[in-house]
Amino acid sequence: MITLTVQTHAQSELRDITQQVQEAVRQGGVDDGLCTLFIPHTTAGVTLNENWDSDVQRDILLTLADIAPVDPRHRHREGNSPAHIKASMVGASALVFVKGGQLQLGRWQGIYLAEFDGPRSRNVWVKVVAG
Amino acid sequence: MITLTVQTHAQSELRDITQQVQEAVRQGGVDDGLCTLFIPHTTAGVTLNENWDSDVQRDILLTLADIAPVDPRHRHREGNSPAHIKASMVGASALVFVKGGQLQLGRWQGIYLAEFDGPRSRNVWVKVVAG
């Protein structure tokens, strides 16, 4: 298992970690198999989406803020329930196939750490299973 | 594959199954690899989130009820379309790394069966792949 460290810079941010994950795959030494990612946090997640137009990332965050807004009915004292809700919607893990040591992604796909309660330093755990 | 049985007690509930999953991992006998979880139901899912303040779980369910409310436009006769929608948003599977026979989780993370159409007896399937 390799741990990546990712510094986020906003409360909500989709941060492209594709190159860091590719480097972890190279270090892991498994040429063909399944790259699995795990986020050991409860107010961040991981998602794949378009890496070309950064307005896509902006629009996703905008709509997620509408979907899980600050709500006076929330009781969690830290006040970050929207971040917890978004984390469960986006998910704490992802998988990407690996072939010849390379992440296999669609033409427009990037891997994003989804920060919902930043800015913070986050960890991303990476493991490649042969197969 | 090991089958866990989980009894839920409310229509909507996030039920901590971390200890049951840890026990299944121990039984499975794979010390290092990938623990995979699968929910063989269409109105429940599995998610990871905070295990410290139970108000987090409450707030998540509250907001999911706003996101996928009962809707007179729904046509599914059983009347539980909101549960099906939430199940697809949260997801039917999860993965957690295993090291030295132990689930590797973040400090505040628990594994939750997400019940959206209970109370019921639910199954959770667990498999650990070495790697």
Added chain:
Amino acid sequence: MITLTVQTHAQSELRDITQQVQEAVRQGGVDDGLCTLFIPHTTAGVTLNENWDSDVQRDILLTLADIAPVDPRHRHREGNSPAHIKASMVGASALVFVKGGQLQLGRWQGIYLAEFDGPRSRNVWVKVVAG
């Protein structure tokens, strides 16, 4: 890795691909393990849900359209930000256990390509890892 081709026929559609995935598993030749699916697109995803009453699929799409509507605040020029948002909510990957060469699904579960920006020809990548 086996690539499935799936033609969708509407802008938003949940298309049952269970039989195609089962056939890919048969071709892959791994009798026991983990079937993993990956969608190399950013406006489509994969989900498991009820395969009995097609109104479930309709109701899911109806509510997702409410959750991520067309929004004049979106800036992505292609105008399909709702599709990108839904793709991240539903997810780009899925996993299903395989036993004796057969996908292990709950009684009412099917595997669906979730099209959010169709109609298009889509690819679904399938890999079975032994274990």
